[in-house]
Amino acid sequence: MTALVRSYGDRSLRSLVDLDRGLVSREIYVNEDIYKMELEQVYTRAWLFIGHESQVPNPGDFVVSRMGEEEVILVRDRKNELHVFLNTCRHRGMKVCRYDDGNTLVFTCPFHGWSYDTDGRLVGVPYYDAAYKGDMDKSEWGLPEVAQMCNYYGSVWATWDKGAPSFEDYLGPYADMARRVFQSTDGEDNGVELFNPVYKWRIPCNWKFPGFSFDGDRAHGAMTHRSINVAAIGPQGDANGGNRSPLLAPFPYTDYEMTVPELGHGGHNAIYDQPGVAPYKDTWFTEPGIDDYYREQREKKREKYKDKYIVGETAHIWPNVNIQPHRILIWHPHSAGVTESWRAYPIDRMAPQFVKDAQRRYMMRYGGPCGLTESDDMENWNYASAASTGTVAKRFPYNFMMGAGHAFKDEEGAPGMTLNYEVAEENQRSRLRRWLEFMEAGSWEDIYPVNPVSPSAGQAVKAERGTV
Amino acid sequence: MSTASDAEETKSEAIADSAVRSKKVIMITDLPEGSQVRLRNGQIAEVTANPRDGGWLFVKILESDADPSRVGTDDMAFCVDVIDVIK
Ligand code: FES
Numbered sequence: 307m308t309a310l311v312r313s314y315g316d317r318s319l320r321s322l323v324d325l326d327r328g329l330v331s332r333e334i335y336v337n338e339d340i341y342k343m344e345l346e347q348v349y350t351r352a353w354l355f356i357g358h359e360s361q362v363p364n365p366g367d368f369v370v371s372r373m374g375e376e377e378v379i380l381v382r383d384r385k386n387e388l389h390v391f392l393n394t395c396r397h398r399g400m401k402v403c404r405y406d407d408g409n410t411l412v413f414t415c416p417f418h419g420w421s422y423d424t425d426g427r428l429v430g431v432p433y434y435d436a437a438y439k440g441d442m443d444k445s446e447w448g449l450p451e452v453a454q455m456c457n458y459y460g461s462v463w464a465t466w467d468k469g470a471p472s473f474e475d476y477l478g479p480y481a482d483m484a485r486r487v488f489q490s491t492d493g494e495d496n497g498v499e500l501f502n503p504v505y506k507w508r509i510p511c512n513w514k515f516p517g518f519s520f521d522g523d524r525a526h527g528a529m530t531h532r533s534i535n536v537a538a539i540g541p542q543g544d545a546n547g548g549n550r551s552p553l554l555a556p557f558p559y560t561d562y563e564m565t566v567p568e569l570g571h572g573g574h575n576a577i578y579d580q581p582g583v584a585p586y587k588d589t590w591f592t593e594p595g596i597d598d599y600y601r602e603q604r605e606k607k608r609e610k611y612k613d614k615y616i617v618g619e620t621a622h623i624w625p626n627v628n629i630q631p632h633r634i635l636i637w638h639p640h641s642a643g644v645t646e647s648w649r650a651y652p653i654d655r656m657a658p659q660f661v662k663d664a665q666r667r668y669m670m671r672y673g674g675p676c677g678l679t680e681s682d683d684m685e686n687w688n689y690a691s692a693a694s695t696g697t698v699a700k701r702f703p704y705n706f707m708m709g710a711g712h713a714f715k716d717e718e719g720a721p722g723m724t725l726n727y728e729v730a731e732e733n734q735r736s737r738l739r740r741w742l743e744f745m746e747a748g749s750w751e752d753i754y755p756v757n758p759v760s761p762s763a764g765q766a767v768k769a770e771r772g773t774v
Numbered sequence: 775m776s777t778a779s780d781a782e783e784t785k786s787e788a789i790a791d792s793a794v795r796s797k798k799v800i801m802i803t804d805l806p807e808g809s810q811v812r813l814r815n816g817q818i819a820e821v822t823a824n825p826r827d828g829g830w831l832f833v834k835i836l837e838s839d840a841d842p843s844r845v846g847t848d849d850m851a852f853c854v855d856v857i858d859v860i861k
C-alpha cells in the first residue's frame with residue numbers, strides 16, 4: 307500500500323485523524339490544501355450519485371448534475387442509452403449546456419459553435435473543411451465521459467475511475483438496502499420518480515460537516531430538533547404532541563448505528579425481531595385519503611416480504627450522499643468552506659396526483675433550504691464551521707469518542723455490518739476511516755479489496771450481539 | 775473622436791463580417807423541418823431536424839454539383855454556411 311504522507315505544518319495527514327482516541331483535528335474541515343486534495347483523491351475516485359432515470363425519460367432529455375465541484379450532464383441519447391458527460395467543451399472549455407434540464411438534439415457550444423451529439427460525439431465543427439482541412443479527427447474530441455456509470459434500480463451513479471470496483475461491490479452489504487430505497491411503497495423495484503426540480507442551495511461549511519454527520523449523529527436530535535415536534539410539521543398534526551415516530555410503531559425492533567467501516571457507508575438502521583413488514587399505521591390525519599393509498603401499498607409490500615428479515619431502509623453512501631425512501635441528500639464540495647446542498651425527493655411513480663402533492667408539501671415543510679429540520683441543522687453546521695477556523699480554535703481537536711471501542715457484530719441480524727448503540731459516533735468514525743484511506747491511496751488497488759478494520763482503529767469489534 | 779473601445783468594436787465587427795462573408799444574416803433558429811436551404815459550397819439541402827440553437831441544422835443533401843456522391847447523405851450545416859432559404 308502506498309503510504310502517501312503529506313504534512314500540514316509539521317503534522318502528517320494521519321496524525322490529524324486519531325481514531326484510537328477519537329480525536330480529529332479541525333484542520334481537515336477547514337484547510338484549503340486538504341480540500342484540494344479531497345477533490346482529487348476522493349471525488350475523482352468514489353462512486354457518486356448523479357440522478358435518477360425518471361429525470362430523463364425520453365431520448366434527448368438531459369439534466370445537469372455535479373461530481374465534486376464539476377458540472378456533469380446526465381443525458382439519454384437518441385438510442386435510449388444513458389450517459390454522464392463533463393459539461394465542458396473540448397475546444398476552449400466553455401459549458402456546452404447552460405440549462406438545468408431540458409431536451410435537445412445536440413449540445414452546441416455557445417462560444418465557437420462546436421456541437422456534440424447526445425451520445426457525446428463531436429458532430430459539428432464550424433469551418434471544418436475549410437480551416438482544419440481534415441487535420442483534426444473529430445472522433446477524438448467528444449465530450450469527456452465518466453469511466454463507469456451504473457443505473458441501480460433507476461438511480462444513476464458514476465465514477466471517473468476505471469479502476470473502481472463495480473457499484474454493487476462498492477455498496478457491499480448496503481446493496482440490498484440501496485435497492486429497496488428505490489422501490490415504490492408496495493415493494494416494486496424501480497418504483498419511484500423524482501420530483502422536479504432538485505432543491506439546490508449553498509451553505510457556509512465544509513462538505514464533511516453535513517456529509518459525515520448526517521445519519522451518524524443521532525445525539526444532535528434531542529437538542530437541535532426539539533422545536534420541530536412543537537411546531538407539528540408532520541402530517542399527523544398535533545397528535546401525540548406533534549411527534550410522529552412513535553405513531554408509526556412497526557413491530558418490535560432495535561435501532562442501531564450500523565456501518566461497514568471498511569467501506570464508509572452506514573445509517574441508523576433497525577433489526578426486526580420477526581420477518582416481514584409491519585402493518586400500516588395511519589398518520590396522515592391532516593390530509594384525507596393519503597393513508598388509504600399508503601395502507602393499500604403496504605399490504606402489497608407485506609405480501610412480497612412476508613418471509614424476509616428486513617434490515618433498515620436508509621443509508622449514507624460514502625462519501626457524500628444519504629439515500630432514503632422519501633429523500634436523497636447530497637452535499638457537493640464547493641470550496642473548503644462552502645457546501646452546495648442538493649435535495650431530491652422520490653415519490654411512487656404510480657401514485658395518484660393528490661398523494662404526490664401531499665408528499666411534496668410535507669417534504670417542503672420538513673427539509674430543504676426552507677424546511678424546518680434543515681434550518682435547525684444548518685445553523686449548527688454553519689456556525690460550528692466558522693468557529694473552527696481560528697488559529698487558536700484549530701489547536702483543539704473535535705471529540706469523536708462516543709461509543710468508541712464498543713462496536714459489535716450480529717451476523718445473523720445484519721450480515722456484514724458493524725453495530726453500535728443507536729446513539730454513538732460509530733458511523734462518523736467509519737467515514738473518517740475511509741476518508742483517510744482514500745486520501746492516502748495511490749489508486750483503487752490500495753483500498754479495494756478493502757483492508758480489514760484494524761483492532762486499534764477505535765472501531766474494534768468487541769463481541770457478538772447478545773454477549774455485550 | 776474615436777476611443778480605443780470604438781476601435782475595438784469596429785475591429786470585432788469586421789471580424790464578424792469576414793467570418794460571415796455575407797451581406798445577409800439568415801436566422802436559422804426557427805426554420806421548420808422540410809425547409810430547403812442553399813449552402814455556401816453550392817449544395818442544396820433539406821432541413822431534417824432543427825436543434826434550435828441558432829448554430830446548426832441537421833440536413834439531407836439534395837443537390838451537390840461539385841461532389842454528386844454527397845446527394846442523399848445526412849450532414850450538419852453551420853449557420854454562416856446557410857446563405858439562402860429557398861423553400
Ligand atoms: S469553447 Fe466550445 S467551441 Fe470554442
Ligand SMILES: [Fe+2]
Binds near residue numbers: 530679682
Ligand atoms: Fe438534523
